[in-house]
Amino acid sequence: xxxxxxxxxxxxxxxxxxxxxxxxxxxxxxxxxxxxxxxxxxxxxxxxxxxxxxxxxxxxxxxxxxxxxxxxxxxxxxxxxxxxxxxxxxxxxxxxxxxxxxxxxxxxxxxxxxx
Amino acid sequence: xxxxxxxxxxxxxxxxxxxxxxxxxxxxxxxxxxxxxxxxxxxxxxxxxxxxxxxxxxxxxxxxxxxxxxxxxxxxxxxxxxxxxxxxxxxxxxxxxxxxxxxxxxxxxxxx
Numbered sequence: 127x128x129x130x131x132x133x134x135x136x137x138x139x140x141x142x143x144x145x146x147x148x149x150x151x152x153x154x155x156x157x158x159x160x161x162x163x164x165x166x167x168x169x170x171x172x173x174x175x176x177x178x179x180x181x182x183x184x185x186x187x188x189x190x191x192x193x194x195x196x197x198x199x200x201x202x203x204x205x206x207x208x209x210x211x212x213x214x215x216x217x218x219x220x221x222x223x224x225x226x227x228x229x230x231x232x233x234x235x236x237x238x239x240x241x
Numbered sequence: 242x243x244x245x246x247x248x249x250x251x252x253x254x255x256x257x258x259x260x261x262x263x264x265x266x267x268x269x270x271x272x273x274x275x276x277x278x279x280x281x282x283x284x285x286x287x288x289x290x291x292x293x294x295x296x297x298x299x300x301x302x303x304x305x306x307x308x309x310x311x312x313x314x315x316x317x318x319x320x321x322x323x324x325x326x327x328x329x330x331x332x333x334x335x336x337x338x339x340x341x342x343x344x345x346x347x348x349x350x351x352x353x
Contacts, residue, residue, distance in 0.1 A: 159341070168247075168332060169343040176339060215284065229276065230341065232286035 128152065130233035132218050138239045139208055147203040147236045151220030159230060160193055160203050161217045169217065175201065208240045243268045245335050247344035254323045255352050261308075262318045262347045264333030274336040275309065275316045280346075281329040289331070292316065325351050
């Protein structure tokens with residue numbers, strides 16, 4: 127079956143512009159995560175969606191970052207007024223459920239470059 | 242607070258030999274799960290192996306096995322008979338409730 131997909135795979139934008147990154151999770155997966163991975167670093171948690179519950183936004187670094195998940199499926203991460211420090215790979219992952227040993231399935235990521 | 246520490250930024254192993262990647266973590270929870278993920282240069286992360294904290298038996302998946310020391314909060318990954326395809330970044334992760342906490346990764350080089 128299809129895995130997690132993300133688009134675009136690469137995005138170059140000018141400082142100050144807004145960007146939208148898209149994630150299509152695996153069908154039936156109720157949990158969806160966004161992470162940021164800076165060069166040579168581990169994954170930084172950004173936001174988590176589980177079903178119809180309110181998202182856990184505790185990892186969002188500033189109010190310029192927001193995310194939505196429509197219909198419990200596709201998610202969009204929006205970064206407003208991008209800054210150079212926003213340059214990173216943004217990874218999306220989905221999971222069958224919460225709790226237990228559910229693993230995350232990762233997408234290929236979107237590489238964002240802010241010039 | 243939950244933290245995951247990988248103290249080896251980079252390691253090398255000869256093809257067909259064995260290598261162990263270290264991971265320590267800190268959590269005050271008693272119920273949690275531990276994972277090792279692999280990220281090849283193509284950058285898509287895939288699960289290597291997982292361990293439930295309540296299980297004393299170390300998990301094994303073919304050439305991959307873990308040494309889980311709960312009291313010491315240590316979770317190392319052993320790769321036996323290393324292959325060129327094992328070259329990647331390896332991340333240790335702790336799952337507590339709905340969140341995953343990742344280490345900074347270890348880059349594994351495999352020499353032919």
